[in-house]
Amino acid sequence: MKVVVCNSLVIIGAITSLIFATILGIYGQDISYYLNNRNPTIELTTVITIVTFLSIGLYIVTPFLVFKFLKLKKEYLIVCIIICALIGLPISLFSFFVWGMWMG
Numbered sequence: 001m002k003v004v005v006c007n008s009l010v011i012i013g014a015i016t017s018l019i020f021a022t023i024l025g026i027y028g029q030d031i032s033y034y035l036n037n038r039n040p041t042i043e044l045t046t047v048i049t050i051v052t053f054l055s056i057g058l059y060i061v062t063p064f065l066v067f068k069f070l071k072l073k074k075e076y077l078i079v080c081i082i083i084c085a086l087i088g089l090p091i092s093l094f095s096f097f098v099w100g101m102w103m104g
Contacts, residue, residue: 010069014062018087021058024051025091029098045102052099059088 024031028051032044063080066072 007070010066014066017058017062018084021055021062021088022091024055024058025088025095028052028055028095029102048099048102052095055095056088056092059084059092 028048031051032047035042035047036044063077063084066080067077070076
């Protein structure tokens, strides 16, 4: 029973991580403006850099953490990497493009 609950929590955590990375990647610019309005001492370029690379990092780290905690076969790691790449690559390219435009 403990193993099933632990595996379920890892899967829920991975899905949440991918959703959070997607939100950060798509709405990174809006998050930067919001945080700058709430606290004007935070520079917009600093926030957009943190949000962009946090989003990209979550897409990279998630498959390896799932593989490590669930102790799956390597075939499942490849499938998980492909799924994360299909979701994360377009969003990461978009957020990296937005970040590049902000940096000038």
